[in-house]
Amino acid sequence: MIEIKKLTKQADNKLILRGIDLSITQGETVAILGQNGAGKSTLLKVLATLIKPTSGLVKINGLDLKKDHIEVKKMFGYLPHSSLLYDHNTPLENLVFFGNLYGVKDVENRARKLVNDVGLSFFINEPVKNFSRGMIQRIAIARAIIHEPKIMLLDEPHTGLDQGAITILNNVVLSMKEKGCTTLMVTHDFKQAAAICDRIIIVKNGKIADDFKINSQSLSLVSEKYQVLVEGGS
Amino acid sequence: MLRAALTIAKKDIYSELRTKQVLGTMIIFAGLVILVLSFAFDPANNTTKAVIPGAVWIIIVFSGILGLNRSLVSEQRNETMHGLMVAPMDASSIYLGKFMANFSMILIVEIVSIPFLFLLFDFKITGSILYFILVLFVGSFGFIAIGTFLAALASNSKSSEMLLPLLLFPMTSPVLIGVTQATKIILTNMEKLSTALSWMQLVAAYDVIFFVLCFLLIEYVLEV
Numbered sequence: 001m002i003e004i005k006k007l008t009k010q011a012d013n014k015l016i017l018r019g020i021d022l023s024i025t026q027g028e029t030v031a032i033l034g035q036n037g038a039g040k041s042t043l044l045k046v047l048a049t050l051i052k053p054t055s056g057l058v059k060i061n062g063l064d065l066k067k068d069h070i071e072v073k074k075m076f077g078y079l080p081h082s083s084l085l086y087d088h089n090t091p092l093e094n095l096v097f098f099g100n101l102y103g104v105k106d107v108e109n110r111a112r113k114l115v116n117d118v119g120l121s122f123f124i125n126e127p128v129k130n131f132s133r134g135m136i137q138r139i140a141i142a143r144a145i146i147h148e149p150k151i152m153l154l155d156e157p158h159t160g161l162d163q164g165a166i167t168i169l170n171n172v173v174l175s176m177k178e179k180g181c182t183t184l185m186v187t188h189d190f191k192q193a194a195a196i197c198d199r200i201i202i203v204k205n206g207k208i209a210d211d212f213k214i215n216s217q218s219l220s221l222v223s224e225k226y227q228v229l230v231e232g233g234s
Numbered sequence: 235m236l237r238a239a240l241t242i243a244k245k246d247i248y249s250e251l252r253t254k255q256v257l258g259t260m261i262i263f264a265g266l267v268i269l270v271l272s273f274a275f276d277p278a279n280n281t282t283k284a285v286i287p288g289a290v291w292i293i294i295v296f297s298g299i300l301g302l303n304r305s306l307v308s309e310q311r312n313e314t315m316h317g318l319m320v321a322p323m324d325a326s327s328i329y330l331g332k333f334m335a336n337f338s339m340i341l342i343v344e345i346v347s348i349p350f351l352f353l354l355f356d357f358k359i360t361g362s363i364l365y366f367i368l369v370l371f372v373g374s375f376g377f378i379a380i381g382t383f384l385a386a387l388a389s390n391s392k393s394s395e396m397l398l399p400l401l402l403f404p405m406t407s408p409v410l411i412g413v414t415q416a417t418k419i420i421l422t423n424m425e426k427l428s429t430a431l432s433w434m435q436l437v438a439a440y441d442v443i444f445f446v447l448c449f450l451l452i453e454y455v456l457e458v
């Protein structure tokens with residue numbers, strides 16, 4: 001599904017990604033762990049076609065990231081740090097707008113359903129600027145999946161969410177997985193990573209330091225490996 | 235591609251109609267310019283009629299800059315520009331959408347402020363209204379086409395408010411020189427219509443060339 005070979009990214013004479021090799025098959029839920037500044041967000045941005053790689057090859061379902069960018073972009077649901085929402089518009093208007101850009105059919109009903117799913121149907125006609133951090137994050141999640149993406153790129157999706165919202169998010173990821181959706185999730189929350197992911201990648205200094213599969217919720221394994229690699233090994 | 239551009243333009247115009255922030259500023263600004271001109275040049279005096287063609291373009295240029303600056307800076311809050319860039323469309327769709335929104339806004343400003351200008355100065359068009367509308371269209375098109383592109387370029391910089399006018403004036407001066415000359419002739423001296431028409435042809439050619447260039451190059455400007 002995702003093939004990355006010798007991917008590097010340089011910015012201001014600084015190598016942020018130093019040769020990433022990664023292969024992810026369809027339906028995998030992958031957690032990307034690593035310290036701040038390791039290059040996790042940059043990796044997702046390259047995949048989401050926001051920034052161009054300096055060198056290396058990225059193929060999505062055999063499609064080229066640049067040449068077939070429209071087809072590729074349709075497959076991605078990207079949730080970065082910022083909400084990507086228009087402040088003075090309501091959740092419904094935001095979702096309908098982005099849904100239209102993706103050519104979603106029957107977009108208004110889909111938007112209403114998603115707002116309902118993330119538990120904000122009372123606020124569907126309030127401008128987003130009055131929302132709390134967690135409420136915005138809920139709408140941002142709905143925005144990222146409005147077009148039923150094949151691949152989700154989530155950058156620290158758990159930050160600012162309350163317990164209810166974490167459950168909603170995890171359920172979104174798990175139910176998308178059932179439909180065959182692939183997920184890449186940057187997170188610092190080992191518990192959530194162990195709960196919903198079946199593969200862990202640890203990024204360190206722009207390289208992949210470890211890559212292993214986990215079976216049902218082995219939280220201790222994750223934190224053990226992380227500690228050895230990141231905290232102890234540096 | 236057109237569908238995506240229309241979606242973006244509609245979103246911009248719709249939220250502008252609700253908040254009225256930018257359009258309001260532009261129209262108030264245009265009104266102030268007209269008032270100050272009417273203090274400086276006695277509307278009763280016939281010679282002041284000569285400043286009208288220039289005044290028309292002063293209004294368009296300065297209120298245009300206000301709108302252009304906002305149109306791309308407004309996409310920076312919550313990084314909504316990134317949302318547009320990861321959506322399945324070409325960068326030129328974003329340009330086209332922004333262009334259409336800015337062009338409609340400047341047309342609204344023109345529709346409101348130019349009749350006000352003519353009324354206050356008791357200006358009777360001796361030339362042709364049809365040609366006047368045409369020259370307004372051609373001039374605004376070029377100004378906004380180049381302006382939208384440069385606003386995108388400048389919005390990546392911290393001092394975009396200052397950078398935009400600095401880039402905009404040299405780039406659009408051929409358009410502005412051409413249309414002020416043409417406007418002067420069309421409003422006051424229809425005998426020289428052929429000169430006005432050749433000015434307009436020149437501007438129209440410049441418009442087309444730059445529109446196509448901006449359309450093709452916007453991809454490199456919007457890159458993060």
Ligand SMILES: Nc1ncnc2c1ncn2[C@@H]1O[C@H](COP(=O)(O)OP(=O)(O)O)[C@@H](O)[C@H]1O
Pocket residue numbers: 011012014016034035036037038039040041042043
């Ligand atoms: N546009 C940029 N120009 C220069 N350096 C950058 C740029 N973007 C990110 N970096 C640097 O790259 C490193 C990795 O950033 P990032 O991918 O955001 O890390 P994280 O793993 O915390 O998400 C950081 O040291 C950051 O300072």
Ligand SMILES: [Mg+2]
Pocket residue numbers: 040041042155
């Ligand atoms: Mg990050």
